[in-house]
Amino acid sequence: MKAHLTDLLFAAVGQLTNEVNLSQIVIDRPKLIEHGDFSTNIALVLSKILKKSPRDIAQLILDQMPKTEYFEKIEIAGAGFLNFFLGAHSHQIIINQVIEEKELYGKNQIGQGKKVQIEFVSANPTGPLHVGHGRGAAIGDSIARLFEFSGWEVTREFYYNDAGAQIDNLTRSVKARALNISPENQDFPEEGYRGDYIADIANAYLAKSSLECQGQQVQASGDIEDEESIRNFSIAYLRNEQDQDLAAFKTAFDVYSLESDLYKNGQVNFVVDTLVKEGHTYEKEGALWLKTTDFGDDKDRVMKKSDGGFTYFVPDVAYHLDKWTRGFKRVINEQGADHHSTISRVRAGLQGLNKDIPLDWPEYVLHQMITVMKNGVEVKISKRAGSYVTLKDLVDEVGCDATRYFLSARRADSQLIFDIDLAKSQSNDNPVYYIQYAHARIEGVLNQWGGDKKTLGVSKDYAFESLAEKKLIKRLSEFPEVIKQATDELAPHQIANFLKDCAAELHSYYNDSKFLVDDEVTKLARLSLIYATQAVIKNGLALLGISAPEKM
RNA sequence: GCGCCUGUAGCUCAGCUGGAUAGAGUACUUGGCUUCGAACCAAGUGGUCAGGAGUUCGAAUCUCUUCAGGCGCACCA
Structure with missing residues (x-):
C-alpha cells in the first residue's frame, strides 16, 4: 500500500519536475489519526525548486495523481502536507491479509537467506x-x-x-x-x-x-x-x-566458541604471524606491539607481553578472523558498553591481516x-x-x-x-501484562463467540466507521514497517513500543465497542479486526521472546 | 586531558535519517463494571526537550559550544 502510494506520487511529481528523484519522496506515518494513514511533505520540499507555495504545489500534485480506490480522502493540511486516508476497501485488504498470513504477517525476505552471525x-x-x-x-x-x-x-x-x-x-x-x-x-x-x-x-x-x-x-x-x-x-x-x-x-x-580452542588450533599464532609478516608490528621494551594507530586507534597496543603471554584482544582478532573465514559477511556483536574500547582494536587487527575485510566489520550493539x-x-x-x-x-x-x-x-x-x-x-x-492481557482478552471474546476462526474475514460490503477501529487498523498496517526499521536499526525496543501502543488501542476499542452484536456482517468484521490484532500482538511478542497467553 | 554514550513531565522512559499542538507508563485528581475478561477505559493536573549560539520555510532531532552524569583510554579481561 505504501509502495503503491509511492508510485502514485512519483507519477504525479514526474509531471511537475524532473529535478527530483524517487528517494526524495518521503512518506510518513503521521502520529495523529486526524492527519491520515499516510502523509508526505513533498510539497514543502518542492516549494524551493518550483518557486511556488507548498499548498499550491500540493494541489498540483493532487490534480496529477492517478485515480485510486485505496484512499477515501486525500487532503492538503497545515503548511502543505498531503494527508491520505485509507478507505473501506483498504481496511478490508489489511485485515484479511493479517488473518490470512497469521504468524507470517510482518515477515519479509530482505535477508534473502544470507548468513548473519550474532554474538x-x-x-x-x-x-x-x-x-x-x-x-x-x-x-x-x-x-x-x-x-x-x-x-x-x-x-x-x-x-x-x-x-x-x-x-x-x-x-x-x-x-x-x-x-x-x-x-x-x-x-x-x-x-x-x-x-x-x-x-x-x-x-x-x-x-x-x-x-x-x-x-x-x-x-x-x-x-x-x-x-x-x-x-x-x-x-x-x-x-x-x-x-x-x-x-x-x-x-x-x-x-559456543572457546578461546582455549583458538590457542589449541594455532589460530592465535596464525594471526600473530600474519600481522608480523604484513609489517604491522614492532618490538619495544621486550614486548611485541601492533601498530593499531595505522588503522585509527589513538595509540599502539601490546600484542605479546614481555612475559610471553598474549594480551586479550589477540585471540579476539583470531576469533573474528574465524567468523570471517566461516563466511559471515555480516556479524553483529552485542556487548556491554564497558567493552567498547575493543572495537577499534579488533577492527585494526583485522585490517592488519590484509584479508579485504570491510573497515566497519563487525558491527556492534553496545548496551x-x-x-x-x-x-x-x-x-x-x-x-x-x-x-x-x-x-x-x-x-x-x-x-x-x-x-x-x-x-x-x-x-x-x-x-x-x-x-x-x-x-x-x-x-x-507491568506493561508486559498489559500487552499480554490484550491478547488473552481477545481470546476470551473469540471463545465467547464460539465460531470457527477460519470463517473470519471482513466482507466487501462492510465499512469500519469508528475512530478506534481506524486507529487500530492503521496500527496493524504499520507492523511490517516497524519490523523493517527495528531490524535495520538493530533496535528491538521499537517492537516493545509498538506493542504497547497496539495493546492500548485494542483496550480502547474494547471499551468503546461491542463485538458480539446481532448483525452478522458487523459481528464478523469486528471479530476479524480483533482477531487480526491478536495475531499481530502474538507475532510481536514472539520477536521479544515473550509468551502470548490465551488465559491469564 | 582524549574518545564513546546519555541529559525530554515529580519518577521511569519513547520520540532523534529535520515536519503539523513534544508523547506513554507511573504518581496525583475525577468518572465508568446487573452487559463479550475492570490485569481495562475516559477526562484532568504536570514541560525553559540541561544552558547558549548557529544552519532554514521549519530544530527535542543537524552543527558548534558550555555544564552535568555514565563508560572507556594497561605488558587486566
Whole structure:
C-alpha cells in the first residue's frame, strides 16, 4: 500500500519536475489519526525548486495523481502536507491479509537467506550471569529473532574467554575455598572471587561431583593439589550454571566458541604471524606491539607481553578472523558498553591481516550499564566482592516474560534503572501484562463467540466507521514497517513500543465497542479486526521472546 | 586531558535519517463494571526537550559550544 502510494506520487511529481528523484519522496506515518494513514511533505520540499507555495504545489500534485480506490480522502493540511486516508476497501485488504498470513504477517525476505552471525552474552565463566548479561541476552536474542523474521539465516553464538588470567584467578579462588580459606582471611588470593558460589564449586569439587557441560561429562577428582582438575571442573560448573540460567531465560545458542580452542588450533599464532609478516608490528621494551594507530586507534597496543603471554584482544582478532573465514559477511556483536574500547582494536587487527575485510566489520550493539535498585538503594555489582544481582534471581522473582520485556524495551543506549521492588511488587501493573492481557482478552471474546476462526474475514460490503477501529487498523498496517526499521536499526525496543501502543488501542476499542452484536456482517468484521490484532500482538511478542497467553 | 554514550513531565522512559499542538507508563485528581475478561477505559493536573549560539520555510532531532552524569583510554579481561 505504501509502495503503491509511492508510485502514485512519483507519477504525479514526474509531471511537475524532473529535478527530483524517487528517494526524495518521503512518506510518513503521521502520529495523529486526524492527519491520515499516510502523509508526505513533498510539497514543502518542492516549494524551493518550483518557486511556488507548498499548498499550491500540493494541489498540483493532487490534480496529477492517478485515480485510486485505496484512499477515501486525500487532503492538503497545515503548511502543505498531503494527508491520505485509507478507505473501506483498504481496511478490508489489511485485515484479511493479517488473518490470512497469521504468524507470517510482518515477515519479509530482505535477508534473502544470507548468513548473519550474532554474538551476545559471551560472559566469562568466572561467575553467575548478572542483570547486565540479561540485558545482552534479551537484546541480542531479539535482534536475532528480528533477522530471522526478515529472511536471514541467523547463527547465535556465545564466546567463552576460558583461557585468560581470570581463569587462573578462578582456579586459585576455588582452591582457597577448598582449603577452607575464607575470603576474609588474608591468605585468600588478593584478586580472588569472593562470592558464595565459589564455596559451592569448592564443595562440589571436594565431593568428587560429576556434571554435564555441553554434552560432556566432567568429573571432579577431589584432589586439592590438582589445579588442572580444579580449573576444568570450575569452568564446567559455571558454564553449566550459565547454560541453565539462559535456558530459563528462553535464550538458546547455536554455537559456543572457546578461546582455549583458538590457542589449541594455532589460530592465535596464525594471526600473530600474519600481522608480523604484513609489517604491522614492532618490538619495544621486550614486548611485541601492533601498530593499531595505522588503522585509527589513538595509540599502539601490546600484542605479546614481555612475559610471553598474549594480551586479550589477540585471540579476539583470531576469533573474528574465524567468523570471517566461516563466511559471515555480516556479524553483529552485542556487548556491554564497558567493552567498547575493543572495537577499534579488533577492527585494526583485522585490517592488519590484509584479508579485504570491510573497515566497519563487525558491527556492534553496545548496551549501557544498568543501575539496579533494591529497597530504594543502588546495588553495586562487584564480582570479586560477591555482590550480585543474578539473572536467575530476576527470572525467579520477576518472571522471564517481565524481565525480558524490561531489559529489551529500552534503547540499548540508555542507562536503564532496574528497580527490582517495582518490577516485583507492581507486577500486575507491568506493561508486559498489559500487552499480554490484550491478547488473552481477545481470546476470551473469540471463545465467547464460539465460531470457527477460519470463517473470519471482513466482507466487501462492510465499512469500519469508528475512530478506534481506524486507529487500530492503521496500527496493524504499520507492523511490517516497524519490523523493517527495528531490524535495520538493530533496535528491538521499537517492537516493545509498538506493542504497547497496539495493546492500548485494542483496550480502547474494547471499551468503546461491542463485538458480539446481532448483525452478522458487523459481528464478523469486528471479530476479524480483533482477531487480526491478536495475531499481530502474538507475532510481536514472539520477536521479544515473550509468551502470548490465551488465559491469564 | 582524549574518545564513546546519555541529559525530554515529580519518577521511569519513547520520540532523534529535520515536519503539523513534544508523547506513554507511573504518581496525583475525577468518572465508568446487573452487559463479550475492570490485569481495562475516559477526562484532568504536570514541560525553559540541561544552558547558549548557529544552519532554514521549519530544530527535542543537524552543527558548534558550555555544564552535568555514565563508560572507556594497561605488558587486566
